Amino acid sequence: MELVEAVKTAEEIERITRKLKFNARGNTLYADIWQFGLQVALRISDLLQITMAEAMSGQLKVIEGKTGKTRSIKLNEKARQIVATRKQSHPDATYLFEVDSNRAKGKPVSRVSVAKAFKAVGDEIGINLGTHSMRKTRGWLMHQSGVSIEMICKVLNHSSPAITMFYLGITQDEIDSTYDQFVI
Template identity: 40%
Template sequence: MSEVHAVKNLDTVKLVSHLLERTYGQQIADVWNLGLNLALRISDLLSIRFEDIHSDRVVLTEGKTGKLATIKLNDKAREIIERRRAEYPDHVYLFQSHRNRWSLRKEPRPLSRRYVSLAISMIGEEVGLALGTHSMRKTRGYHLYKNTNDLARVMKMLRHSSEAVTLRYIGITQEDVDRDFVELEL
């Protein structure tokens, strides 16, 4: 599995969303946009059930860590969730697979990680970036760090326990640190 990156340019973030919608449909674009706003791992994002959404929060137990994640929804996230709930009132999952709709006896399932990963990586190739499902989480962390310069906040949002892991994860390189030293003169 190759390393994927954060999208550091906000115009490119919007372009990826547009290309996902145009090429793969609204559902995959919604996965991208909600993933950017919730900063969850893809397995947790796809496992969200409508019952996990409580007015202005998503509450779920993270699959990888077992930690309870309580995430306050911003306006964009609420809009996506409300639109999906209105369009698919009988769905269990926020991003429910349509593949088994012809077999009424099958239990509902979320979209597969593989399908979402393929869609995002194909659009990444189109825009010239190494993108994958972790790119949503990394992008959120990168932009929070760039807006606040508060590594502790980024660590808390991503639920990391090490500064070094967080810096590497969001793509802050030695070049970025060097540029900050050169650009900021006191």
């Protein structure tokens, strides 16, 4: 399994969103998944199981498939906007991110198809982009804005801050820069 990266700037996040919309020729499904995933930081398998009714409530209660842990997630304004837009354009959908084709009607989009769409955009712009990039990006941006490792650990539901530190993928260049930033 190839290691995917966090997207480290707002400009790159927006560029990915535009590419996902453009590559899908007007279908916003993958761009919506990308943007919503950045807001909630769920693993893709949990994200795709969210029903429209759950999303409309504004408060998610998720039992994580990987860990079995329960998470409560309050949807922020951007996430609620995505939900409202999807509800308006797909009023009969069972799942927030549901397949549009008739042969798979009533089923969530597959993890594989999301991974392919993300990888294609990542290849196009030169980043190892995958379904886990949404979680990593949220963690990275929280870290960059000064949120404590412990809080990020809680948000991502990691079992320890050490896992979160590894997960954030802090590079040697970033470590080296601290020696110039903090001269005592």
